[in-house]
Amino acid sequence: MVVDTRFESLESPTDDDITRWFSHKKVGKIIDAFRYVDQEQKEEAAARAKANHKTTFKVVSKVQGDIVSWLFDSDLKKYGSLKRISELHPSYTPLEYPLFHPIGEDGYQVNILHKNVSSSSTAARKKVTMREFFVYHIQDRPKSFSTMLNGRRLFQQILVDKYTIIEAQRLHFICGKQHELRCDTYQTLRGMQSGGNIDVSTAGQRVILPSSFTGGARYMMQNYLDAMCLCRWFSYPDFFITITCNPNWPEVKRFLKDTTLKSEDRPDILCRLFKLKLDAMIKLVKDKSLFGMVQAVVYTIEFQKRGIPHAHICIFLHPSSKIHNPKDVDKFISAEIPNKDSDPDLYKLVSDHMIHGPCSDANPKCTCMRLILKVFRYVSACEATWRIFAIDVHYRLPSVMRLAFHFPGEQQVIYGANEDIEDILNKTTNASSMFTGWFECNKNYDLAKSLTYSEFPTKFVWKKQLRKWEPRLRGFAIGKVHVVPPAFDEAYYLTILLNKVKGPECFEDIRTVDGVVCESFRDACYKRGLLDDDKQLKKQVILLPDII
Incomplete structure (x- = not known):
């Protein structure tokens, strides 16, 4: 160059x-x-x-x-x-x-x-x-x-242009791999082998857009369910806070003071500064106990009509710091405009950033009157920059581990369309899964027998390369069993049992109640008294408003 x-x-x-x-x-x-x-x-x-x-x-x-x-x-x-x-x-x-x-x-x-x-x-x-x-x-x-x-506006244009190209290349890569990879159950492949069919190129289904693809439908749904898992573990959030990027922050003005550029001409600086301030705020809330002892934090990043980023934050407090009466609320929240004479700094902040000015017929050029931006999806320069820098758009602490489960022999197997069926079935990794590894771990550790499947990640770690669970040495994670609607019958009843049964060593142990092996997971639920009323159904309706 x-x-x-x-x-x-x-x-x-x-x-x-x-x-x-x-x-x-x-x-x-x-x-x-x-x-x-x-x-x-x-x-x-x-x-x-x-x-x-x-x-x-x-x-x-x-x-x-x-x-x-x-x-x-x-x-x-x-x-x-x-x-x-x-x-x-x-x-x-x-x-x-x-x-x-x-x-x-x-x-x-x-x-x-x-x-x-x-x-x-x-x-x-x-x-x-x-x-x-x-x-x-x-x-x-x-x-x-x-x-x-x-480059000012041309710089904003190239940011958006490059982001769309990067995303297109990612989708192209996934699409290209879908022609090579296929997905089916282990039991189905065994049946094909027994029937003499060794061509796996037409079996199973292609892998769809993964939940790891940022912004995809599965990505959004999984993150939503992870947040609901935090609600189930820690109860409802105690604080909902929004922090918005301010293009007039003193740091921005100092950076641009010797140039002819405006803040909107440097979306990269706005994104970096906002991320620094957001991290500082999370640290203040979590480590400095600004609102009390914090158990969990989750936030998501969105972009306003003007294109600048903002974060919606949910904070879960420890039971000892919970808000119990209106006086506790008044310690943190004020719905009054500060006194201009006694607190001029706070008054200026509230008047500048928290009071909506005239709009509608009184001010048709107000930002909120841009109806076209509410109709069409668009990518601003700040959003493009945020994604180019690979900054997370979703954050949660502690981490939530998604726990897969399946019926006997129906674990998912990913394989190449041109692979030999003997090689696929002989792979030890295909015969085992996270779920069956839980059974094996229960055989070897006494601590494991005292935990349900959803509680397991709090004390054990899944080693993907080794395909087995090992005791956790540090950190903390919450387990989330994949949610299944009641319409899926046996799979739905299995999820209920996985949140109740501790230490099973095989599928029969999950269906065993008082020493008797039930014929189905549904019968096991009834025998345990888990379906005597509609509480479980109401719980599913609360957790799955978008699925049921």
Whole structure:
């Protein structure tokens, strides 16, 4: 990458400095070339309109040899039609944003290796991802002027553009893998083998969009159910707090004081500062006991109509710090406007940030009157930056471990479409699961026999590579059995029992009541007195308003 050293001595370039730099002979030649293309397209469009016939635009930029020499020679060629350039092509970004790449330096390409990593390395991840590449290029560096970071609205545009490309590549990767991977139960594959069918390429179903894909429907639902699990464990939250990013924070003004930029021109700074303040607030609440002893915290990040981030926080207090009467509420919450004379600082904060100004007919240009933004989904520059930086949009403490379960022999098996069925069934990892590992652990540890399945993660850790449970040495986690609606019959009754039965060593032990093995999980529930009234059904209705 070539850096113009004339800017190294400048603390912060002014608009005149930037204009002079773009007036440089070489850069001016590039801009003239693009102006030439634009003018020729306009002239051809006018000629076609006059002739009253339809044809495609002919003028595009064709690169022959080195892109730098092509740009400086202004060697423009013509095609018969427009050509699409892949987002992974090194010239894609320079051609789309020539002001940010005035000498045509390459953009992202798929074969860039990580630092100190060779192509023969055995590292799991050897190559730089598109997200990592772009994050590297939007960093502030001392004594180096970045055209991109001073691009104002064009910088916001490239942030949103790159985020959408990154997301598209992730979806493309998942879609590509779905052609290779399939999912079915272990029992079904055993049946196929017994019947002489060894072709697994048509069996099972393709893996759908995983719950780990941020923003997906399964991702949102799983996080919602995890939050409900915290409610079940710690009761209802005691505080609901919203913290919003303020573009006029003193830190933002200090950072931009020697520039001509506005706060909205640097969404990367707004996101980083908001994350720092959010983490500081969570630490203050959790470690400093601002509202009392805290047991759990969960928050989610959203983006306002103006595009700036805000967080919705739920705080669960320890029973000794719970709010029991109105006087306890008054210690933390005030619904009155502070006195302007006795507390001017607090009055200013409330009047500036917590009082909604006139709107409707009195002020039709008010932010809340932008109805179009309520109808359409859009991605702001701040949201794009937040996701490019890979900052979590959901946080919870303690962690919630999702506990899978299944009927005998019906654990899910992931396999390649071209794998041999014998190899699939002979893998010991496919024959075992987290659920059956619970049975094995109950055989080996006395402590395990005193815990239900949902309580198990508080004392044990699932080792995915070893496919077994081991005693927990540090930390704390809550278990959440996957929720099943009553319409699923036996699976629903099994979930009820998994929250009651302790220390089973096999499926029969779960159905055993007073030494008698019941024929079904439903019968076991009735015999234990778990279905004598509608309390369990009401509990499911509360936990599953979006599923039932």
